[in-house]
Protein backbone atom coordinates (compact mmCIF):
# COMPACT_ATOMS: atom_id res chain seq x y z
CA UNK A 1 0.00 0.00 0.00
CA UNK A 2 1.27 3.45 -0.88
CA UNK A 3 -0.31 6.76 -0.12
CA UNK A 4 2.33 9.32 -0.89
CA UNK A 5 3.87 11.05 -3.84
CA UNK A 6 7.46 12.19 -3.90
CA UNK A 7 8.69 15.43 -5.35
CA UNK A 8 12.45 15.06 -5.57
CA UNK A 9 12.35 14.02 -9.21
CA UNK A 10 11.14 17.50 -10.11
CA UNK A 11 14.25 19.00 -8.52
CA UNK A 12 16.50 16.74 -10.52
CA UNK A 13 14.61 17.62 -13.68
CA UNK A 14 15.03 21.32 -12.93
CA UNK A 15 18.69 20.82 -12.14
CA UNK A 16 19.29 19.10 -15.44
CA UNK A 17 17.56 21.95 -17.24
CA UNK A 18 19.40 24.71 -15.36
CA UNK A 19 20.55 27.69 -17.40
CA UNK A 20 23.73 27.87 -15.34
CA UNK A 21 25.34 25.21 -17.47
CA UNK A 22 26.05 21.51 -17.15
CA UNK A 23 28.71 21.79 -14.40
CA UNK A 24 26.47 23.84 -12.11
CA UNK A 25 23.65 21.45 -12.79
CA UNK A 26 25.86 18.49 -11.99
CA UNK A 27 26.90 20.06 -8.68
CA UNK A 28 23.29 20.72 -7.78
CA UNK A 29 22.33 17.15 -8.56
CA UNK A 30 25.17 15.87 -6.34
CA UNK A 31 24.14 18.21 -3.52
CA UNK A 32 20.50 17.18 -3.73
CA UNK A 33 21.54 13.55 -3.90
CA UNK A 34 23.48 13.99 -0.64
CA UNK A 35 20.48 15.58 1.04
CA UNK A 36 18.27 12.83 -0.31
CA UNK A 37 20.20 10.15 1.54
CA UNK A 38 21.93 11.90 4.44
CA UNK A 39 19.64 14.79 5.37
CA UNK A 40 20.35 18.50 5.80
CA UNK A 41 21.97 19.78 9.01
CA UNK A 42 19.70 22.07 11.01
CA UNK A 43 19.88 24.15 14.17
CA UNK A 44 16.11 23.89 14.61
CA UNK A 45 14.65 21.45 17.14
CA UNK A 46 13.03 18.48 15.43
CA UNK A 47 10.48 16.69 17.61
CA UNK A 48 9.26 13.33 16.28
CA UNK A 49 6.59 11.24 17.96
CA UNK A 50 7.48 10.22 21.52
CA UNK A 51 8.66 6.58 21.53
CA UNK A 52 6.34 5.75 24.44
CA UNK A 53 3.36 7.05 22.49
CA UNK A 54 4.58 5.22 19.39
CA UNK A 55 4.68 1.95 21.30
CA UNK A 56 1.19 2.60 22.69
CA UNK A 57 -0.11 3.05 19.14
CA UNK A 58 1.74 -0.07 17.92
CA UNK A 59 0.11 -2.12 20.64
CA UNK A 60 -3.35 -1.07 19.44
CA UNK A 61 -2.63 -1.24 15.70
CA UNK A 62 -4.87 -3.36 13.50
CA UNK A 63 -3.61 -2.33 10.04
CA UNK A 64 -0.15 -3.35 8.83
CA UNK A 65 1.57 -2.89 5.48
CA UNK A 66 4.72 -4.34 3.98
CA UNK A 67 6.83 -1.75 2.19
CA UNK A 68 7.00 -2.70 -1.49
CA UNK A 69 8.88 0.37 -2.71
CA UNK A 70 11.34 3.00 -1.51
CA UNK A 71 10.53 5.71 -0.63
CA UNK A 72 6.84 5.51 0.13
CA UNK A 73 6.51 4.25 3.69
CA UNK A 74 7.78 6.95 6.07
CA UNK A 75 8.16 5.83 9.69
CA UNK A 76 7.48 8.77 12.01
CA UNK A 77 9.52 7.41 14.90
CA UNK A 78 12.91 6.84 13.27
CA UNK A 79 12.14 9.44 10.54
CA UNK A 80 13.39 7.04 7.87
CA UNK A 81 11.62 5.71 4.83
CA UNK A 82 11.13 2.00 5.38
CA UNK A 83 13.24 -0.40 3.36
CA UNK A 84 11.44 -2.73 0.98
CA UNK A 85 10.15 -5.65 3.02
CA UNK A 86 9.82 -3.74 6.30
CA UNK A 87 6.51 -4.19 8.12
CA UNK A 88 4.76 -1.04 9.32
CA UNK A 89 1.73 -0.28 11.43
CA UNK A 90 -0.68 2.29 10.01
CA UNK A 91 -2.16 4.20 12.93
CA UNK A 92 -4.00 7.41 13.73
CA UNK A 93 -1.91 9.90 15.70
CA UNK A 94 -3.04 13.12 17.36
CA UNK A 95 -0.05 15.44 17.90
CA UNK A 96 -2.05 18.13 19.72
CA UNK A 97 -2.15 18.52 23.49
CA UNK A 98 -4.79 21.26 23.92
CA UNK A 99 -8.44 21.55 22.97
CA UNK A 100 -8.20 24.00 20.07
CA UNK A 101 -10.37 23.94 16.93
CA UNK A 102 -7.34 22.57 15.07
CA UNK A 103 -7.04 19.56 17.36
CA UNK A 104 -7.04 16.57 15.01
CA UNK A 105 -5.42 13.24 14.27
CA UNK A 106 -3.80 12.06 11.06
CA UNK A 107 -2.59 8.72 9.68
CA UNK A 108 1.04 7.83 10.23
CA UNK A 109 3.28 4.83 9.63
CA UNK A 110 5.43 3.32 12.35
CA UNK A 111 7.79 0.40 11.97
CA UNK A 112 6.03 -2.57 13.52
CA UNK A 113 8.81 -2.95 16.06
CA UNK A 114 10.26 -0.14 18.19
CA UNK A 115 12.88 1.53 15.96
CA UNK A 116 14.49 3.85 18.48
CA UNK A 117 15.35 7.51 18.44
CA UNK A 118 16.19 9.30 15.19
CA UNK A 119 19.06 11.66 14.46
CA UNK A 120 17.43 15.06 14.94
CA UNK A 121 20.52 17.09 14.06
CA UNK A 122 19.56 17.02 10.40
CA UNK A 123 16.31 17.33 8.48
CA UNK A 124 15.90 13.77 7.23
CA UNK A 125 15.73 12.80 3.61
CA UNK A 126 12.21 11.61 4.44
CA UNK A 127 11.16 15.28 4.54
CA UNK A 128 13.56 16.64 1.93
CA UNK A 129 12.20 14.44 -0.84
CA UNK A 130 8.52 15.29 -0.32
CA UNK A 131 6.13 18.18 -0.77
CA UNK A 132 5.15 19.35 2.70
CA UNK A 133 2.47 21.37 4.46
CA UNK A 134 4.08 23.49 7.19
CA UNK A 135 1.59 24.77 9.76
CA UNK A 136 2.45 27.38 12.39
CA UNK A 137 0.69 27.46 15.79
CA UNK A 138 0.71 29.73 18.81
CA UNK A 139 0.99 28.53 22.40
CA UNK A 140 -2.77 27.89 22.47
CA UNK A 141 -2.43 25.61 19.44
CA UNK A 142 -4.27 28.05 17.21
CA UNK A 143 -2.99 28.07 13.63
CA UNK A 144 -1.36 31.33 12.57
CA UNK A 145 0.01 30.39 9.15
CA UNK A 146 0.30 27.53 6.72
CA UNK A 147 2.47 26.99 3.66
CA UNK A 148 3.01 24.20 1.13
CA UNK A 149 6.68 23.86 0.22
CA UNK A 150 9.07 21.40 -1.36
CA UNK A 151 11.04 19.54 1.29
CA UNK A 152 14.33 21.13 0.35
CA UNK A 153 12.78 24.45 1.45
CA UNK A 154 11.69 23.19 4.88
CA UNK A 155 14.66 24.57 6.85
CA UNK A 156 14.24 28.11 5.47
CA UNK A 157 10.47 28.06 5.76
CA UNK A 158 10.51 26.72 9.32
CA UNK A 159 13.08 29.28 10.48
CA UNK A 160 11.11 32.12 8.93
CA UNK A 161 7.79 31.04 10.43
CA UNK A 162 9.27 30.42 13.88
CA UNK A 163 10.76 33.92 13.82
CA UNK A 164 7.27 35.43 13.62
CA UNK A 165 5.66 36.86 16.73
CA UNK A 166 3.44 34.41 18.62
CA UNK A 167 4.49 31.35 16.61
CA UNK A 168 5.35 28.70 19.21
CA UNK A 169 5.85 25.60 17.05
CA UNK A 170 5.20 24.04 13.66
CA UNK A 171 3.55 20.84 12.58
CA UNK A 172 4.84 19.37 9.32
CA UNK A 173 2.58 17.14 7.26
CA UNK A 174 2.88 15.49 3.88
CA UNK A 175 1.11 17.92 1.57
CA UNK A 176 -0.67 15.32 -0.52
CA UNK A 177 -2.33 13.08 2.05
CA UNK A 178 -1.94 15.09 5.22
CA UNK A 179 0.05 12.53 7.19
CA UNK A 180 1.73 14.16 10.19
CA UNK A 181 5.51 14.01 10.00
CA UNK A 182 7.05 15.89 12.92
CA UNK A 183 6.96 19.00 15.07
CA UNK A 184 9.59 21.75 14.78
CA UNK A 185 10.53 24.32 17.44
CA UNK A 186 13.25 26.86 17.97
CA UNK A 187 16.25 25.52 19.89
CA UNK A 188 15.66 25.79 23.62
CA UNK A 189 11.86 25.69 23.34
CA UNK A 190 10.00 23.17 25.44
Ligand SMILES: [Zn+2]
Pocket residue numbers: 075076077078079080110111115
Ligand atom coordinates in the same frame (compact mmCIF):
# COMPACT_ATOMS: atom_id res chain seq x y z
ZN1 LIG B 1 10.99 3.49 12.23
